[in-house]
Amino acid sequence: MNNSRILKGLQDSIKNVHRKTGDLTITQLNVLLFIMRRGSVTGMEICQGLEMSRPTVSRIIALLSEEVQTRKSQEPLGLIRFDDEGGSLVKDRRVKYVVLTEKGEALANSFAEAFAE
Numbered sequence: 542m543n544n545s546r547i548l549k550g551l552q553d554s555i556k557n558v559h560r561k562t563g564d565l566t567i568t569q570l571n572v573l574l575f576i577m578r579r580g581s582v583t584g585m586e587i588c589q590g591l592e593m594s595r596p597t598v599s600r601i602i603a604l605l606s607e608e609v610q611t612r613k614s615q616e617p618l619g620l621i622r623f624d625d626e627g628g629s630l631v632k633d634r635r636v637k638y639v640v641l642t643e644k645g646e647a648l649a650n651s652f653a654e655a656f657a658e
Contacts, residue, residue, distance in 0.1 A: 568593075568597070574652075605621045606622060607622050623639060
């Protein structure tokens with residue numbers, strides 16, 4: 542496969558992702574893809590895995606989640622939700638896990654299908 546064809550496929554994939562996610566920034570999309578890959582993660586795991594600050598990750602999680610945002614004009618996207626267990630054997634009430642919602646799962650599946658073609 543030549544470079545032009547690979548780059549065309551990448552460009553088409555980016556357009557497809559943008560169509561499905563709206564106005565997500567690259568950073569927001571990066572967090573969403575991290576959650577999609579891992580399935581269940583904590584905010585700290587996102588911070589460490591993507592080398593991002595806690596406040597940045599918190600803002601992005603709030604945007605992607607089902608939470609109602611009071612100070613923002615932007616509606617929550619409902620792509621992720623909080624889960625107390627997260628598949629961990631050890632229960633710690635202080636730790637909140639982030640997992641995909643049905644809407645998030647559908648988006649993840651559509652990404653996977655686009656790359657499988």
